[in-house]
Amino acid sequence: MTLKSKNRQREILAKSARLFRKKGYAATSIRDIADAVGMKSASLYNHIKSKQEILRALLLPIAKIYVTSINQVNENSLPAIEKLEQIIRDQIRITIENPDAVSLVPDQWVFLENDDKDAEDAKTAYNDYIELRNYYEQLFIKIFQEAIDEGALKSVHIEIACFSILSTLRRLYSWYARHRTIDQAVLEKELIMNLLGGLRK
Amino acid sequence: MTLKSKNRQREILAKSARLFRKKGYAATSIRDIADAVGMKSASLYNHIKSKQEILRALLLPIAKIYVTSINQVNENSLPAIEKLEQIIRDQIRITIENPDAVSLVPDQWVFLENDDKDAEDAKTAYNDYIELRNYYEQLFIKIFQEAIDEGALKSVHIEIACFSILSTLRRLYSWYARHRTIDQAVLEKELIMNLLGGLRK
DNA sequence: GTCTATATGCTGATAGAC
DNA sequence: GTCTATCAGCATATAGAC
Numbered sequence: 549m550t551l552k553s554k555n556r557q558r559e560i561l562a563k564s565a566r567l568f569r570k571k572g573y574a575a576t577s578i579r580d581i582a583d584a585v586g587m588k589s590a591s592l593y594n595h596i597k598s599k600q601e602i603l604r605a606l607l608l609p610i611a612k613i614y615v616t617s618i619n620q621v622n623e624n625s626l627p628a629i630e631k632l633e634q635i636i637r638d639q640i641r642i643t644i645e646n647p648d649a650v651s652l653v654p655d656q657w658v659f660l661e662n663d664d665k666d667a668e669d670a671k672t673a674y675n676d677y678i679e680l681r682n683y684y685e686q687l688f689i690k691i692f693q694e695a696i697d698e699g700a701l702k703s704v705h706i707e708i709a710c711f712s713i714l715s716t717l718r719r720l721y722s723w724y725a726r727h728r729t730i731d732q733a734v735l736e737k738e739l740i741m742n743l744l745g746g747l748r749k
Numbered sequence: 750m751t752l753k754s755k756n757r758q759r760e761i762l763a764k765s766a767r768l769f770r771k772k773g774y775a776a777t778s779i780r781d782i783a784d785a786v787g788m789k790s791a792s793l794y795n796h797i798k799s800k801q802e803i804l805r806a807l808l809l810p811i812a813k814i815y816v817t818s819i820n821q822v823n824e825n826s827l828p829a830i831e832k833l834e835q836i837i838r839d840q841i842r843i844t845i846e847n848p849d850a851v852s853l854v855p856d857q858w859v860f861l862e863n864d865d866k867d868a869e870d871a872k873t874a875y876n877d878y879i880e881l882r883n884y885y886e887q888l889f890i891k892i893f894q895e896a897i898d899e900g901a902l903k904s905v906h907i908e909i910a911c912f913s914i915l916s917t918l919r920r921l922y923s924w925y926a927r928h929r930t931i932d933q934a935v936l937e938k939e940l941i942m943n944l945l946g947g948l949r950k
Numbered sequence: 951g952t953c954t955a956t957a958t959g960c961t962g963a964t965a966g967a968c
Numbered sequence: 969g970t971c972t973a974t975c976a977g978c979a980t981a982t983a984g985a986c
Contacts, residue, residue: 556951570859575860578980578981579979587953588953590955590983591953593981594951595951598980654920704939705935708924708939709939711920712940716917719912719919722916723909738905739913741905742910742947744947745946745948746945754969779963780962789972791965791971792969794962795969796969799962
């Protein structure tokens with residue numbers, strides 16, 4: 549595979565992410581993607597196997613970025629409350645670095661398919677994605693519980709608190725698109741206050 | 750229009766909302782809806798004019814419910830901070846009462862169309878919806894600003910704080926679906942603490 | 951690697967029998 | 969008010985010329 553074709557693939561993924569973000573996977577056609585890239589839809593298939601493969605190539609890497617990130621934080625020997633603050637900062641950074649891919653995370657995973665005959669190693673894309681998402685959520689909840697146990701956070705309803713924090717972070721891409729000039733450090737400080745401030749002891 | 754047909758319409762709207770929630774408007778076919786209701790797709794058109802009309806009949810009423818609700822709160826002569834608490838309680842109640850319709854609010858409005866020739870009074874469905882949403886958001890921000898001016902909240906970054914609060918409330922339907930047995934009063938108390946606690950003076 | 955042409959199936963919606 | 973039959977258009981994807 550040449551460098552040129554790798555670049556072409558990257559361009560197709562980037563344009564697809566933008567289109568999926570705007571209209572969703574189902575409402576975006578292969579022709580829409582081909583138009584955005586500047587070729588006929590048939591030519592796209594010299595670079596990708598299927599529309600489904602594009603979705604997999606966008607969602608699974610971003611899910612792995614999240615998991616790698618939270619794993620690294622968790623391996624540190626910080627107090628749990630500082631781990632939570634670092635996780636929030638990491639999610640902000642990941643969102644700013646990959647806004648289009650991140651935008652697919654809340655809702656587009658439902659279009660991942662398990663039974664794709666073409667891709668031998670992608671037969672369980674849906675299952676794999678769910679597993680990564682659940683791993684992230686469960687580790688987040690575990691660290692949150694530790695922050696309570698260590699006396700940094702009040703004994704709140706954990707599931708409500710974690711849902712509240714994560715649903716804001718998952719939607720950050722949409723707020724950030726309208727406020728791209730904000731200083732990242734300010735965004736971090738404000739969000740940490742918004743999301744954790746009411747729960748501190 | 751008979752009572753029976755009104756009930757049939759309500760059933761079609763309810764089943765459509767469930768399907769739109771699960772897969773989105775674009776990925777839900779008229780045949781899917783007909784199957785769920787228990788008739789052939791052609792028969793559906795004795796009850797509805799178009800698929801687009803179903804989306805309008807789901808999204809515009811729920812948007813009006815939100816606006817009516819926040820207007821009523823705003824007309825009271827409460828301190829702004831208490832208005833915010835009441836708005837949160839109202840959003841929780843609206844979500845619990847209309848989970849499927851509420852689930853369409855974050856993302857499905859992009860499929861509303863402005864140029865539907867069939868429906869004389871619905872030519873601007875998309876514009877109308879955006880207007881209702883913007884009205885709600887701007888009034889929410891105004892009340893939030895008042896709560897700061899009245900000394901109840903810290904002088905935070907208003908847009909970040911309002912985005913954070915509203916994105917959690919808009920996603921509540923999805924958390925609630927997995928925790929339907931929770932006591933509503935507990936949910937209200939926890940969410941008010943999560944969403945406003947860190948911002949109080 | 952891009953194109954034209956095409957296969958096959960699904961889409962929203964309509965016509966007309968009953 | 970429900971059905972069968974059908975339409976025109978668009979979907980994903982492939983074949984094969986260049």
